Amino acid sequence: xxxxxxDVIDGITFANAEAQFFYHTKTGKVLILMDNIYGIxxxxxxxxDIDRHPDDYLSLPNxxxxxxxxMMADFVDTLDDSAEASALFRILEEDGNAAVRxxxxxxxxxxxxxxxxxxxxxxxxxxARQWCSENEIEYEE
Numbered sequence: 736x737x738x739x740x741x742d743v744i745d746g747i748t749f750a751n752a753e754a755q756f757f758y759h760t761k762t763g764k765v766l767i768l769m770d771n772i773y774g775i776x777x778x779x780x781x782x783x784d785i786d787r788h789p790d791d792y793l794s795l796p797n798x799x800x801x802x803x804x805x806m807m808a809d810f811v812d813t814l815d816d817s818a819e820a821s822a823l824f825r826i827l828e829e830d831g832n833a834a835v836r837x838x839x840x841x842x843x844x845x846x847x848x849x850x851x852x853x854x855x856x857x858x859x860x861x862x863a864r865q866w867c868s869e870n871e872i873e874y875e876e
Contacts, residue, residue: 736760736761736762736763736872736873737763737872737873737875738758738763738764738765738867738872738874739765739874739875740860740863740864740867740874740875740876742764742765743758743765743795743863743866743867743874744856744859744863746767746795747795747797747801747859747862747863747866748859750795750796750798750801751797751798752770752798753769753770754768754769754770755767755768755794755795755797756794756795756797757785757793758793758795758870758872759791759792760790760793761791766781766792768781768782768785793872795866796862796866801859803835803855804834804835806854806855807823807827807835807838808827809854809858810850810851810854810855811823811827813854814847819841819847822841823838823841823842823845839851
């Protein structure tokens with residue numbers, strides 16, 4: 736079964752506490768299982784099918800398995816030795832969500848948002864390719 740790599744990338748990128756993504760081995764589709772959010776309940780049929788046939792579903796990496804903070808540090812390493820790079824490095828030395836928020840605000844302020852987005856997107860694509868390879872799933876770009 737072949738999966739669209741972009742579907743895997745999207746599933747990894749958008750996974751969070753309210754949304755889990757699964758690869759269905761029988762159809763090659765990436766499926767989303769959402770918590771009760773915005774009045775939308777979980778897909779009970781999908782939940783039952785996952786419970787009944789767990790071998791048919793592979794969980795995509797989630798927000799706890801993807802280290803976006805490390806991506807930020809790697810991005811800063813690609814920048815020339817500049818005031819912006821130094822400032823971003825200092826931000827990353829801070830602790831917690833404030834550092835992530837401040838990093839993203841600073842990237843915008845330094846007019847590096849496009850470069851950061853392209854770098855981050857490349858990292859997510861590599862994670863998706865690696866996940867497919869580890870799970871012996873063929874993909875199309």
